[in-house]
Amino acid sequence: MDLYNGKINEFVDWVSGRDSFTGQDVTGGLSVSGGSIRQLLQDKLKKPFYMHEDTASNKYRMFSSEEAYMAWSENPTDN
Structure with a gap:
């Protein structure tokens, strides 16, 4: 299974890869990887x-x- 390993923001749906704020497909239809989710959470918890x-x-x-x-x-x- 291919996963998206890039940077995401809090508006990106982890399953569909669609940004609910802009409506864009951020991940090319791939589900977001655990590493990308972890990075998002760590970045947000520091701010x-x-x-x-x-x-x-x-x-x-x-x-x-x-x-x-x-x-x-x-x-x-x-x-």
Whole structure:
């Protein structure tokens, strides 16, 4: 079984290889390898979460990255 061993971000589906944020096929239809998933998790764990104070709903919201926050802020219902 061939696997994708490249870099991925938090939006890439590990099975299909499709980026849910952009809709692109990142992996050429290959499933993501455990090494790529491990690298993503290690990279994300080294960085702080992105926090946003949502004064409209009186909540603090945490996001995995500023990109994830921007996606939510543009369309909170779908993201």
